[in-house]
Amino acid sequence: MGGESSTATPVAARRDALAQFVDVEKTYDGVTLVIKGLNLSIHDGEFLTLLGPSGSGKTTTLLMLAGFERPTGGRIEIAGRSIEREPAWRRNLGMVFQDYALFPHMSVLENVAFPLSVRKLAKHEARAKAMAALAKVKLSGLEDRSPGQLSGGQQQRVALARALVFGPRLVLMDEPLGALDKQLREQLQLEIKRLQRELGVTVVYVTHDQEEALVMSDRIAVFRKGRICQLDTPQALYERPCDSFVAQFIGENNQLAGRLQDQHSGVARVVLATGPTVLATTVGDAVNAAPGAAVVLSLRPERVVLGDHEAKRAAENAFRARIVEVIYLGDHLRVRLAVVDTSLELLAKVHVGSSPASLGVGLEVDLAWSARDCLALAQT
Ligand code: ADP
Numbered sequence: 001m002g003g004e005s006s007t008a009t010p011v012a013a014r015r016d017a018l019a020q021f022v023d024v025e026k027t028y029d030g031v032t033l034v035i036k037g038l039n040l041s042i043h044d045g046e047f048l049t050l051l052g053p054s055g056s057g058k059t060t061t062l063l064m065l066a067g068f069e070r071p072t073g074g075r076i077e078i079a080g081r082s083i084e085r086e087p088a089w090r091r092n093l094g095m096v097f098q099d100y101a102l103f104p105h106m107s108v109l110e111n112v113a114f115p116l117s118v119r120k121l122a123k124h125e126a127r128a129k130a131m132a133a134l135a136k137v138k139l140s141g142l143e144d145r146s147p148g149q150l151s152g153g154q155q156q157r158v159a160l161a162r163a164l165v166f167g168p169r170l171v172l173m174d175e176p177l178g179a180l181d182k183q184l185r186e187q188l189q190l191e192i193k194r195l196q197r198e199l200g201v202t203v204v205y206v207t208h209d210q211e212e213a214l215v216m217s218d219r220i221a222v223f224r225k226g227r228i229c230q231l232d233t234p235q236a237l238y239e240r241p242c243d244s245f246v247a248q249f250i251g252e253n254n255q256l257a258g259r260l261q262d263q264h265s266g267v268a269r270v271v272l273a274t275g276p277t278v279l280a281t282t283v284g285d286a287v288n289a290a291p292g293a294a295v296v297l298s299l300r301p302e303r304v305v306l307g308d309h310e311a312k313r314a315a316e317n318a319f320r321a322r323i324v325e326v327i328y329l330g331d332h333l334r335v336r337l338a339v340v341d342t343s344l345e346l347l348a349k350v351h352v353g354s355s356p357a358s359l360g361v362g363l364e365v366d367l368a369w370s371a372r373d374c375l376a377l378a379q380t
């Protein structure tokens with residue numbers, strides 16, 4: 001398994017671990033485990049994202065950290081102290097959820113000052129801090145409005161200011177941008193990231209959007225069916241997914257089913273179900289796979305090289321292919337190709353500036369990719 005796996009993480013506390021899950025399990029109905037053997041160290045100051053499909057256990061994990069749900073097995077520690085018996089309000093966490101959860105009858109300023117009044121700060125001091133927090137999220141001038149008079153994006157900025165105003169060390173966010181349109185979402189992604197860096201605060205962020213996770217995170221924990229299947233940096237997840245599920249979930253790829261013929265020093269010969277035999281790099285559990293084992297190849301569309309000159313210079317895998325479809329997307333083309341004399345079809349991404357002049361449907365072209373760019377993964 002690539003990177004820091006959930007099952008292999010040592011239980012001993014890391015020096016820089018702000019929070020830890022140790023063998024945590026959770027069932028709601030007493031029968032089904034929705035979280036299974038979860039081990040996770042959250043590093044001080046990092047932006048950690050829990051990424052996974054709907055129902056994989058991300059929110060449950062966050063709610064347990066917040067103290068709103070109790071683990072049914074294992075334990076959770078913050079700063080070395082077990083927190084199960086500590087009520088949520090004493091954990092000093094900032095929280096932002098998808099539905100804004102602002103108090104509708106309070107002004108923007110009162111909303112942001114609320115955590116401070118709960119903490120018994122003097123009124124003038126609370127006001128000054130709330131104003132500063134509103135400035136940080138670029139809402140100065142709107143402090144007297146009510147939440148109902150704000151747009152969705154502005155309401156989420158208020159929620160963000162309220163989560164940060166009391167200077168928590170740890171802030172939890174559950175799909176905070178899920179209700180916003182794409183452009184606003186991308187803008188707020190960068191702003192949240194900037195704030196997190198400026199304040200040096202630790203963020204645990206939940207999303208099912210892999211692009212969002214790649215943009216924002218120092219590390220990403222990929223959830224599947226109540227387990228973390230890989231925990232790594234965005235680059236490592238993209239370049240070295242540990243299995244076909246992670247490869248499929250992070251970024252686009254061609255997934256090609258096949259059988260391992262043999263492998264030497266990490267380079268495998270794989271017979272594809274669609275006909276051709278190709279060379280690939282084994283990673284994760286596939287490193288130990290025996291001849292005959294089923295594997296899935298992951299080949300990113302941008303690593304498929306098209307055109308006569310390049311293709312011939314490149315790589316261990318070279319074929320002739322017919323162009324089936326070309327889609328123009330401004331900065332790049334998506335080209336669907338059928339490899340001649342096989343039933344193998346591939347998607348390639350070609351930068352518009354670098355594409356050979358003629359990429360018309362029906363034409364035959366040279367196509368190639370290197371073994372390094374083609375990962376042989378264990379099937380999941
Ligand atoms: P995610 O946030 O990744 O979508 P959740 O943590 O919300 O996943 O859910 C994980 C599993 O637990 C799902 O199967 C979900 O149906 C179940 N679940 C979540 N909350 C409850 C609850 N309060 N009672 C019973 N089952 C729940």
Ligand code: MG
Nearest residue numbers: 055058059060
């Ligand atoms: Mg959820």
